[in-house]
Amino acid sequence: MNAEADDLDAVDRNLLRLLQEDGRRTTLDLAARVGLSPTGTSLRVKRLFREGYITAVRAVLNPAKIGRGTLVFIEVRLDHTAPHIFERFAEAVTKAPEVLECHMVVGGFDYLVKARISEMAAYQDFLTRVILALPGVKETHTYASIGDVKPDALLPV
Template sequence: MPDLDRTDRKILKALQTDGRIATVDLAEKVGLSPTSTSDRVKRLQREGFIAGYGARLDPHRLGLGLLVFVEVSLDKTTPDVFEKFAEAVKRAPEVLECHMVAGGFDYLVKTRVADMAAYRRFLGEILLALPGVKETRTYAVMEEVKSDGILPV
C-alpha cells in the first residue's frame, strides 16, 4: 500500500471495526501516544485513506430485510447511454450500490427492500424506468454469509 506503514494499517483496521474508538484507546491499541495517533488519523483523512465515518444500521430492524442483486443490460452501450443511466441511478435512494461491470451485462445493482412485493414495485417503477434499460436479471439473497465490508489492510 502506498505510503502506509504497519502502524497506519493498524489504525485503519481498528477504525473500520470501531469508527468511534477514542483516540486514547486507539493509541493504546497501536502502540503510539495519543498525539501521534491523532496526527496519523488526520493525515490518513487528509490523504483520502479514510473516506468518512458512519453508523452501520441493521436493515432488518428498519424493515428492509430483502437484499437483492440485479444484473442490468442496456439497450445500447454508448457513452451517452452509460452517462444517462449512471446519473439517473445515482438519484435512486433505493439503490445501495451500482457497478459497471465487464461481462455479459452492463451494471450490477444492489438494493434492499422490505419484501418481494416491494422489490416488484422497485423493479417496475424505478429500475425499469431508468434510461436505456433493456433487461434485468434478479438475484434475491437467501442468506447473507459475510457482509461486514471490512477491507483487508
C-alpha cells in the first residue's frame, strides 16, 4: 500500500467500503454500521471527500434502458507519438459522449478506449464519426463485449 492508504484506519476503510456499495446510505445508517456517533461519522465522511479519497457520488445507470446496451473496447494506434498529438487526442476523446474511459497504455498500441453504443449496427457510424476522426489515428482493433463478468467492481480498501 502507499503512504496515503496507510493513513486510513479501520473505520475509514469501513466507511469507504459501505459508501462504494451504496452511496445513498444515510449518516445514521453509516454511524450504526461503523460504531460512531452520527456527528463523528459525518465529520469523517467530509474529511474523506476533502482529502480526495472519495471523488464523487453518482447513480449507476442501466445502459440497455438508456439506449447504450453495447459495450466495445477499441485499441487505437497513432501514426506517430508526440506530445502535441497526445494532447489533441485526449482533448478530442473527452468530448465524445459515447466514450466512457480512455487509457494511454504501454504495449502494442497507444490507447484503450471503452465506449457504449446503442447496438452493433450503429458501431460503424461511431467508429467513423468519433474514433477515426480523432487526431493521429492510424489503426484500430475493436472487441465487442458479449457479457459482463465483473462490471463496475468495487475497489478493495
